[in-house]
Amino acid sequence: MNLSLQNYLFLGHYLPLPLSALRIIEETPSHPFHDFKKLNKQEIEFELSNLGNRKRVSIRNIPKKVNNIENLLKNSIFDKIVSNLEKWKELGITIIPYFDDKFPLKLKTIKNPPKTIFTIGLSNFDYSKSISIIGTRKPTAYGAQMAETIGLEFSKRGFTIVNGFANGVDTLAIKGCLKAGGKVIGVLGSGLLNPYPKENVELFHEIINKGKGFFLSEHLPNDSVKKSTLATRNRISSALSIGNVFIEGSTKSGIRYQL
Known part of the structure; x- marks a missing residue:
């Protein structure tokens, strides 16, 4: 999978973005959301709008999502995800994103497949x-x-x-x-x-x-x-x-x- 697991969980489960948008990000290694923490507010809104304009992608309330990213980062949610990944692994939990080869066919x-299975x-x-x-x-x-x-x-x-x-x-x-x-x-x-x-x-x-x-x-x-x-x-x-x-x-x- 091209998108890092911590970025995938942040974008897919906390923000959250629909699977159709995650697919575009995953299939585009150069997409700015692979390192979204470096983007400013205007850049985030621009990229979300671009995703929302793509065929079969529906992103509702983009301004709210922009604010969500800011608030989540301010509350150290991304850092908590990184920390939790280690804890979950120690507890024997396996994480399989939709784009992972191990995801059940x-x-x-x-209809409406899960973004991730744990x-x-x-x-x-x-x-x-x-x-x-x-x-x-x-x-x-x-x-x-x-x-x-x-x-x-x-x-x-x-x-x-x-x-x-x-x-x-x-x-x-x-x-x-x-x-x-x-x-x-x-x-x-x-x-x-x-x-x-x-x-x-x-x-x-x-x-x-x-x-x-x-x-x-x-x-x-x-x-x-x-x-x-x-x-x-x-x-x-x-x-x-x-x-x-x-x-x-x-x-x-x-x-x-x-x-």
């Missing part, structure tokens, strides 16, 4: 035989039994179980998978250092420490969960699987973003 082809746990994971088992956070007794049984049976047949690691069906399917000695992929709606839900923190660490799978998030590791991110993560778990098994849920369920 399955995620590149979806992972922790098993590396060099094979996504080719993954199934998503999902459903309500409050299953009936029958639904709970089915979730665990289906997770177990798919795992016996060599499938990796993928879901959003939510309470209820998601967790039960994962537990069934682990009983069969299978592997799991948990897609979080929070950062990896703030795993959600809190009831699953122990299970989160068990999966990582015992090499039973890995967790993935499109959010910065220190980010907390939001209602909106719980819905949008579903497109990722769906993309990583070859199919979805839906076990109970209402028509208003966040799962509608996945199916």
Whole structure:
């Protein structure tokens, strides 16, 4: 990747710029934003306007973004990113930007792909035989039994179980998978250092420490969960699987973003 990781995270996650703009910067090694800290306010506004005038690039409220860059730099956010990169690496977190060769092809082809994925746990994971088992956070007794049984049976047949690691069906399917000695992929709606839900923190660490799978998030590791991110993560778990098994849920369920 041509753009440095710290610049990519600053521009993509803190400013933030859309992926279409990041692509232009990445594909243009001479672009001034490769060293944006040297630019003055007028130069930053000029470059943002140039990006916004490109085909298929939409940058809203450019004056606000110019001020954002100034404020972020004044608050030493860039320096914090550099410091955090070292800390995250020590904690076993892998950072894979969209333009990295290791970025999963399955995620590149979806609508609104993540700019970056952060992972922790098993590396060099094979996504080719993954199934998503999902459903309500409050299953009936029958639904709970089915979730665990289906997770177990798919795992016996060599499938990796993928879901959003939510309470209820998601967790039960994962537990069934682990009983069969299978592997799991948990897609979080929070950062990896703030795993959600809190009831699953122990299970989160068990999966990582015992090499039973890995967790993935499109959010910065220190980010907390939001209602909106719980819905949008579903497109990722769906993309990583070859199919979805839906076990109970209402028509208003966040799962509608996945199916």
